[in-house]
Amino acid sequence: MSASNGTELTGARARAWLLAFADRVVADADELTELDRQAGDGDFGWNISSALKRARTGLEESGAQDPAEVFQAVSDAFLASGGTSGPLFGLWFGRLGAGPSAPWSVADLGRAFETATGAVRRLGKAEVGHKTMVDAMAPAAEALTSAETHSWREAVRGAARAARAGADSTSGMIAHRGRASYLGERVQEVLDPGAVSVAWFFEAAEGA
Incomplete structure (x- = not known):
């Protein structure tokens, strides 16, 4: 192609x-911060926005010729951030940064996101239903690997719908990871901020 x-x-x-x-x-970092304030340490929005501000500077100056280089630049910014989410997002984007050094087909996208999500699952010891970012990552990766289109935009649009549904599903879950796991039913209805941010990531492709 x-x-x-x-x-x-x-x-x-x-x-x-x-x-x-x-x-x-x-x-919209305040929205993520408020979710984390209810169920976590309250620093999620600040940490992720700080990482992406650093990433933005790097991306604006970057001469990256393929998606792998772009994702790797974002990985580096997250790995320099604080909190528990930084290393996980850094790992996710880092695995994406190990993808092909060329434009990516839909099949390339599927393989890259499947590999990256698997790495996050292993490091975070998280599965779908644990009320974490994996609840949005995993269905999005599955949507990409099963996409029947040849258009990356259409494939990512499907992944965005899957990620949004996954993020929304975290309301009603009992957390199995992180500080929220100690609060149990008291934060059952709170959306997981990590899953919400993953949904935002896939949705952001619409205007790219």
């Missing part, structure tokens, strides 16, 4: 996607 026909994810499109994600998080 040729990248010129728009079906593949190029470095430029990946950069636009990540910049749109950074803008969304920085603008």
Whole structure:
């Protein structure tokens, strides 16, 4: 497939996607902070927005030619951030950064996100239903691996719907990981901020 026909994810499109994600998080970080204040340490919004501000500077200056380089730049910014979410997002984007050094087909996207999500599951010892970012990551990766389109935009649009449904499903769950796991039913109806931010990530591709 040729990248010129728009079906593949190029470095430029990946950069636009990540910049749109950074803008969304920085603008709405208070929403994530409030969710984490109810069920966590209250620093999630600040940590993720700080990481993405650093990533934005790097992306604006980057001459990355393929999606892998773009995702790796974001990984580096997250690995330098605090909290428990930083290393997990850093790992996720880092595994994406190990993808092909060329424009990505839908199949490439599926493989990359499946690998990245598997790494987060192993490190965080989290599965779907544990009320973590994995509740949005896993269905999104599955949507990408099963996508029947050749268009990266259509495939990611499907992943965004799956990630949003996964994030919404965390309301009503009893947490099995993190500080929320100690609060049990008291925070059962609170959305997991990590899952919400993953949904925002996939949704940000729409304007890229």
